[in-house]
Amino acid sequence: MTDPILEVEDLRTEIQIDGRWLPVVDGVTYSVRPGETLGLVGESGSGKSVSAMTLMGFVGRRRGQRLSGHASFRGQDLLGMSERDLGKMRGNDIAMVFQEPMTSLDPSFKVGNQIAEGIRLHQGVSRDEAMRLAIEAMDKVRIPNAKVRADSYPHEFSGGMRQRVLIAMAIANNPALLIADEPTTALDVSVQAQILTLLAEMRDELGLAMIFITHNMGVVADICDRVAVMYAGQIIETGEVRETFADPQHPYTERLLASMPRLRGERRQLEWIPGTPPGPAGFAEGCRFAPRCTHARDVCLEPTTLLEIGGGRANRCTRDVEWKEEVAG
Numbered sequence: 001m002t003d004p005i006l007e008v009e010d011l012r013t014e015i016q017i018d019g020r021w022l023p024v025v026d027g028v029t030y031s032v033r034p035g036e037t038l039g040l041v042g043e044s045g046s047g048k049s050v051s052a053m054t055l056m057g058f059v060g061r062r063r064g065q066r067l068s069g070h071a072s073f074r075g076q077d078l079l080g081m082s083e084r085d086l087g088k089m090r091g092n093d094i095a096m097v098f099q100e101p102m103t104s105l106d107p108s109f110k111v112g113n114q115i116a117e118g119i120r121l122h123q124g125v126s127r128d129e130a131m132r133l134a135i136e137a138m139d140k141v142r143i144p145n146a147k148v149r150a151d152s153y154p155h156e157f158s159g160g161m162r163q164r165v166l167i168a169m170a171i172a173n174n175p176a177l178l179i180a181d182e183p184t185t186a187l188d189v190s191v192q193a194q195i196l197t198l199l200a201e202m203r204d205e206l207g208l209a210m211i212f213i214t215h216n217m218g219v220v221a222d223i224c225d226r227v228a229v230m231y232a233g234q235i236i237e238t239g240e241v242r243e244t245f246a247d248p249q250h251p252y253t254e255r256l257l258a259s260m261p262r263l264r265g266e267r268r269q270l271e272w273i274p275g276t277p278p279g280p281a282g283f284a285e286g287c288r289f290a291p292r293c294t295h296a297r298d299v300c301l302e303p304t305t306l307l308e309i310g311g312g313r314a315n316r317c318t319r320d321v322e323w324k325e326e327v328a329g
């Protein structure tokens with residue numbers, strides 16, 4: 001098995017609000033290998049975006065923000081890297097695709113120029129060569145008639161085509177790692193499926209490592225190899241997608257899966273998770289999901305750790321540990 005290209009260990013991002021430091025991301029550990037997709041999944045506010053933004057240097061370095069832990073990309077220390085070096089790495093070795101294409105594109109410039117500008121910045125090639133590479137990237141993401149379309153403005157594209165432009169921009173400098181943050185949420189279902197397929201094709205063709213951020217378990221099932229389920233700033237369960245979905249260990253993962261609509265198979269009642277996820281000011285002392293958990297017991301008031309259960313799987317729930325101890329003892 002190839003070595004991970006990105007290793008994140010005990011990442012913690014705190015934001016100061018009303019004089020209090022709040023752990024928005026609290027001890028997140030994961031790794032990604034080339035050609036592999038890790039899904040970061042969880043409800044709104046669980047810290048998915050902030051964890052990615054911290055790696056990219058967008059969060060954690062400003063006033064009223066701080067970070068700790070380790071993150072190494074190809075052996076280089078991302079968190080200790082200067083803003084300047086990190087700036088060079090962004091959009092080059094590590095690229096990001098965001099949810100809303102319109103905010104990532106400048107409405108007043110033609111898309112070809114916008115893609116070419118990023119290429120010139122990172123590769124130092126001539127204007128003509130940059131435009132040639134931009135059109136090549138648009139071709140790669142299957143934008144029909146790329147040469148002509150390079151001359152269009154962002155508003156002249158449909159939502160799906162705009163997302164393709166962003167993906168073209170992301171892959172234009174041959175990144176090794178692509179972080180996609182809810183890249184399909186704003187699109188309708190059929191276009192969403194096309195974009196997911198495209199991202200999977202790009203990953204396979206270019207051997208990219210990918211972190212895919214979403215709140216949608218169905219999307220995780222479609223595109224990810226491994227999953228890390230986030231709740232209240234922590235990873236509460238992680239493992240191979242197939243195994244985790246077949247046999248979730250943490251009650252929160254169970255509930256997320258139960259609330260996922262299925263296209264095929266038996267009709268069933270969709271479950272929802274009562275209560276709302278806590279904000280960083282109101283995290284519980286022990287298991288953060290305990291206040292919403294039907295399995296909660298006294299032991300859940302103790303601090304949790306991510307317990308390895310073999311096969312690359314780990315989770316924070318003590319339910320089975322207790323049960324195993326009972327059986328053994």
Ligand SMILES: Nc1ncnc2c1ncn2[C@@H]1O[C@H](COP(=O)(O)OP(=O)(O)OP(=O)(O)O)[C@@H](O)[C@H]1O
Nearest residue numbers: 015024043044045046047048049050051215279280
């Ligand atoms: N700049 C900021 N200042 C203060 N709080 C912030 C800031 N950015 C994020 N937060 C808080 O950090 C927590 C995690 O936010 P984050 O954006 O990572 O969530 P998310 O899991 O990506 O959610 P969503 O699915 O809605 O995108 C939230 O409680 C959010 O309100």
Ligand SMILES: [Mg+2]
Nearest residue numbers: 048049050181
């Ligand atoms: Mg987010």
